[in-house]
Amino acid sequence: MTFADRAEAGRALARRVAALSLEDRRGPLVLALPRGGVPVAVPVVAETGGELDVVIARKIGAPGQPELGIGALAEDGPPLVDRAAMAHLGVTDDDLAPVVGRERAELARRTRLYRGDRPAPRVTGRAVVVVDDGLATGVTAVAALRWVRAGGPSRLVMAVPVGSRPACAAVARVADDVVCLRTPRRFRAVGRWYHDFSQLTDADVVRALAG
Secondary structure, eight states: OOOOSSSHHHHHEEEEHHHHHOTTTTTTTTEEEEETHEEEEHHHHHHHHEEEEOEEEEEEETTTTEEEEEEEEETTTEEEEEEEHHHHOOOOHHHHHHHEEEEEEEHHHHHHHTTTTTTOOOOOOOEEEOOOOOSSHHHHHHHHHHHHTOOSSSEEEEEEEEBOOOHHHHHHTTSSSSEEEESSSSSOOOGGSSSOOOOOOOHHHHHHHHH
């Protein structure tokens, strides 16, 4: 039930995405969520004859609990926050503002590094496939999908090798189609479903986009 690595997962995912009728004569615009989504997206681009770029998003962690995601940012879009989680934790907008500021700054840094002088991808009228290496909560992917949707794509697909069932349900409310190869009942974490889930670097992303 596990993938050897992200490249193997990407090859399996590519076959499923290629089977969709995306109706874009230029091939789909494949937007990877860095960093982990990039090596998964590369085989999808090769199989579909599409174009590779990134949609840059950042998780918003709870104040004092950075690993507990209660929202996300994507590109220049507004923050997406879980109001119920904020209320449960007693977190106000003022409490969250410094976290949002830090993540916005990191998002801007990655944008400069990954794109340089290139503008954000134009999604209007395109068949767009958003790719990640997996979905745990889905909050970052939802923020990315909403940003793409605002640009007016002709079709919007979320494609992942593995995801939790609640996360796949969450992205299905935003995307036109969801391709998720595996939705284990006992999900736990994305990395559990890969033999090699090595940490990727910014340099890995830059090389993939250049090559």
